[in-house]
Amino acid sequence: MSLQALPHADPGVPDTRSGLRFLLWLELRQIGGQVKAALWGTLHMAAVACFPAAVGIAVQAVVDGSGGRLAFAGGLIVALGVVTAVGDTMLHRTAVTNWIAAAARVQLLLSRKTVELGSLLTRRVAAGEVVAVSTGDVEKIGWFVEALARFACSLLATVGVTVALLVYQPELGLIVAAGVPVLALSVLPLLPHATRRADEQRAKAGKATELASDTVAGLRVLRGIGGEELFLSRYRQASQEVRGAAVRNARMWALISAVQVALPGLLLLAVTWYGARLALDGRIAVGELVTVYGTVVFLLFPLRGFEEIAMAYSFSRPSARRAAAVLALRRDSAGDSTGDHRGTWTPAERLPAGDLHDPLTGLLATAGELTAVVCGDPDAAGTLADRLGGHSPSGAGDAPSVLLGGIALDGLPLTAARATVLVQDKDPVLLSGTLTELLDVPASGHVTPAEALAAAQCGDVLDALAQASVDDSGDPMRSPITERGRSLSGGQRQRLALARSLVADPEVLVLDEPTSAVDTHTEARIAQGLRALRAGRTTVVLTSSPLLLDRADRVVFVEDGTVRASGTHRELLRADLGYRAVVTRETEHEPEGPEGPRGPGQSARLEKAEETA
Structure with missing residues (x-):
């Protein structure tokens, strides 16, 4: 395929049953490019293999004094040089096109899997492991x-040249035919040791990457508690372990390379010595000896392909196994266990609005209402x-799927589920770019960015971005936001993330602690702004804040x-002791008052909660 066709329109459904099956699946997905590379490689090898014969003809022509044969x-030789080039x-x-196409296919598969799993990905696989899989x-x-x-063209060239030597000069050809299989298989006993060392290096590198990513993510906190040196020493130790594993791995591959150089050298010495004796006895011509010598020297070239494929497989097999493990993850663990709850849905239909019901917990969020969950x-x-x-x-077992209007969300296509239900977790991520780009998300079009920013109370954020504007316009919408919004406070990041969710205006919006840093x-x-802007839309807020609960x-x-229990905030505050304990941060063993358990300071907290309500 051409690189202009990238990215792939459809990367396909990978075989993730094992690393080897995944590699074979990749090969079959671009078999056309592999065949082209093998054909061009065979032509190249054949041209190079013919050089010794041409040189032998030239030498024999000089010995015989034949000018025509020399010309x-x-x-x-000139023609072979052109074909070789x-x-x-x-x-x-x-070959490079195949490399890039395969890497792009795997990257696209990993990207789609990341989109499919969302925040669940880093809960099932460490963030450092995800980075290592998607890069190295x-x-x-x-x-x-x-x-x-x-390797395919090297194998063809090796077999072809060996057979040609047997036909051209049987005595020397037998030596080559006996020695080539030994050379090709000589590295096999060393491969298990090399594979183990490669796995060890990769595992240690993954841990070091995970430690580095965690350290960078929490750098602000580490500076606040003075923990930079502690984590720096941990990363230094981890990197030294990676270095040691890399050195041990390199020593093994150096040994394999030495074997691949030493054994062919011994074969070349044996062929040269025996061929010289045959030439001295007059049993072969000088030109024939030169041809055989040059051909054996050529064999050293395709034999290096055997070492390369052994090294590539040893390194790629564990990498493919880890990639397959990530690609094998699914966003639903329940599978078909939802049974009659699954309902029917086709992409041509519009997903009907309805109540959001979780059979596992018994939670019911009525359509078009703001439901708070404590x-x-x-x-x-x-x-x-x-x-x-x-x-x-992960580990949900036979848990039934959440239902929206009687239709199981786990049974919907991913695009339909994402377009209908949007979940904002308690630690939302802001990507780098301008504020305009941040709010440029798939949306219904009913909520403008200005309305969403106003509802999320982002006025001070807009002022800060306007002051940090890189141009003279002072337009906060054109101001850049650093990666993860690190230049903003936690509350500012939280409000911008809320504004982004409000702009999307999904049928169902689920917010997990959206104001914990405000x-x-x-x-x-x-x-107040959230309730007004989401009027008529289903909104679920997981929070323990009395201010949100009352709305x-x-x-x-x-x-x-x-x-x-369920009801209004005021009803639950007075009727349910457990609810009151969570919302007002009370302890269950505090002494009771006329209206329930109250202790020192508790009456004031309860009165404040009631006043807020």
Whole structure:
């Protein structure tokens, strides 16, 4: 294929049952490019293999004093030089194209898998491992795809030249025919050791990458507690372990390279010694000896392809296994276990609006209302948010799918589920770019960026971006936002992420602690703006903030994985002790007052919550 056709319109469905099956699947997906590379490589090898014969003709022509044969040999060498140059050039072009095409295919598959899994990806696979798979592992997989075509033409050249020597000079050809299989298979006993060392190096490199990414992500916190040196020493130790593993790996491959040089050298010595004896006895001509010698020297070239394919496979096999493990992940663990709940849906139909219902917890969010959910366990809130977005967490077993209007979200195509239900987790990511680019997301068009920014109370953020404008316009929409919004405070990042979600205006919006880093005055205005802007749309907010809870049409209290109570914020505050404990941060063993358990300072907190309500 041509590089102009990249990226692939359809990368296909990979075979992720094992690393080897994944590599074979990649080979079959671009078999045309592999055949082209093998043909060009065979032409190149054949031209190079013919050089010893042409030189032998020239030498024998000089010995016999034949000017005509010498001229013929000269012309043959020129023609072989042209063919060699063309074949080598086209082999390089097609082989590199295969490499890039394979790497691009794997990158596209990984990108689609990242989009499919969303935040679940880093919960199932470490972030450093994902980075390592999408960078170094992709390169090694592409290397194997490229090397396989060169190995195919090397194998053909080796077999062809060996057979030709047997026909041309049987006595010397027998020595070559006996020695070539030994040379080709000599590295096999060393490959398991080399593979283990390559795996060890890759594993240590993945851990070091994971440690580095975690350190960079938490650099601001580390500086705040003075922990830079501690984590720097940990990374230094991890990098030294990677260096040591790389040195041990390099020593093994140096040994393999030495074997691949020493054994062919011994074969060349044996052929030269025996051929010289045959020439002295007059059993072969000098030109024939030169031809055989040159042919054996040529064999050293394709035999290097055997070493390359062994090295490429040893490095790419664990890389392919890790890539296949990531690509094998699925966004739903329930599979077809949802049974009758799954319903029917086709892409041509518009997904009907309806109540959002989670059969596992019993949560019901009425269509068109603002529903607040209070969880006794903060980690359970994140898990519930993922479920409401149609992402069954790892280990969900036979848990039924969340239903929207009676249709299972796990049974919908990914594009339909994402277009209908949007989940904003408690730690949203802001990509680098301008504010305009940040808010340029797939949207219904009913909410403008200005309305979303106003509802999310981003006025001070706009002022800060305007002051940091790189041009003289002072337009905050054109101001750049650094990666992950590191130049902004936590509250500012949170509000911009909320504005992005509001611009999308999905049928169902799930927000996990959207105002945890915002002060109370701003939070109150956000609660009011959120309710007004999402009027008529289904909104679920997982929070324990009284300011948000009071604006909700209905509050649901979830404890130990099931719905314990529901009602308005005021009703639950007075009627449910567990709910009150979570919202007001009370302890259950504080003494009771006339209206329930109250201790020192508790009455004030409760009165404040009621006043807020």
